[in-house]
Amino acid sequence: MRAKIIASVIAGLVLGGIAAIAIIPGAQERVFGPSGTAGSGKALVGGPFTLTDQTGKTATDKDFRGRYMLVFFGYTHCPDICPAGLQLISAALDKIGSKADKVTPIFVSVDPQRDTPETLATYVKNFNDRIVGLTGTPEQVAAIAKAYRVYYEKTPNENDPSSYGMNHTSIIYLMGPDGEYVSHFTAMTSLDDMAAKLGKIL
The missing domain is CATH 3.40.30.10 (Glutaredoxin)
Structure with a gap:
């Protein structure tokens, strides 16, 4: 029973994250970077200020x-x-x-x-x-x-x-x-x- 509850919680977190990326405008870019940058090996964090x-x-x-x-x-x-x-x-x-x-x-x-x-x-x-x-x-x-x-x-x-x-x-x-x-x-x-x-x- 406990294992089922834990599995449900994990599934909920994963689905919630996927839903957020799909629903919130710009969320996918903020998390993964602009299209076409996947696999570049360089994190899109930082810059001039x-x-x-x-x-x-x-x-x-x-x-x-x-x-x-x-x-x-x-x-x-x-x-x-x-x-x-x-x-x-x-x-x-x-x-x-x-x-x-x-x-x-x-x-x-x-x-x-x-x-x-x-x-x-x-x-x-x-x-x-x-x-x-x-x-x-x-x-x-x-x-x-x-x-x-x-x-x-x-x-x-x-x-x-x-x-x-x-x-x-x-x-x-x-x-x-x-x-x-x-x-x-x-x-x-x-x-x-x-x-x-x-x-x-x-």
């Missing part, structure tokens, strides 16, 4: 060339997944020791309306001094989100419009010194698994 860091300075993708980047999208009012992801990044970098010197962890806000450079500076300091917080205009944030295939959407709070939430992709991307995609993690990846994988790659 221009944003503002937590010190108020302009930051572009070129500023991080020669270093690995751990790129994580979120927002400072996030109640759970963002703190969990940033804590994981911080702990994993601490665990791999001197290899962490090759990595710049980057937290990109998908909430430019509230996340000013000053707000980000205070927020990222709570996790690790290595973390670079990036924000920008709504157009700049939309551009980097598109480049990294990141979904985000405001979820209004009718009782308190200023306390809206943000639904967003919670993948942690590992980008190479050349700016190309290397691997990825999620906020639910175990610390040991993330540290082990980073240790092998770096």
Whole structure:
């Protein structure tokens, strides 16, 4: 009986994923890339960006060339997944020791309306001094989100419009010194698994 229940749940998840790809406009491209790119061996993640860091300075993708980047999208009012992801990044970098010197962890806000450079500076300091917080205009944030295939959407709070939430992709991307995609993690990846994988790659 239990086996049947588990099989039903798995089947439901698979069919749900297929249905989402079929129904949501653009979902297939976001997951698999444009038609004709299958089998190219190159992940369609990453690209040029221009944003503002937590010190108020302009930051572009070129500023991080020669270093690995751990790129994580979120927002400072996030109640759970963002703190969990940033804590994981911080702990994993601490665990791999001197290899962490090759990595710049980057937290990109998908909430430019509230996340000013000053707000980000205070927020990222709570996790690790290595973390670079990036924000920008709504157009700049939309551009980097598109480049990294990141979904985000405001979820209004009718009782308190200023306390809206943000639904967003919670993948942690590992980008190479050349700016190309290397691997990825999620906020639910175990610390040991993330540290082990980073240790092998770096």
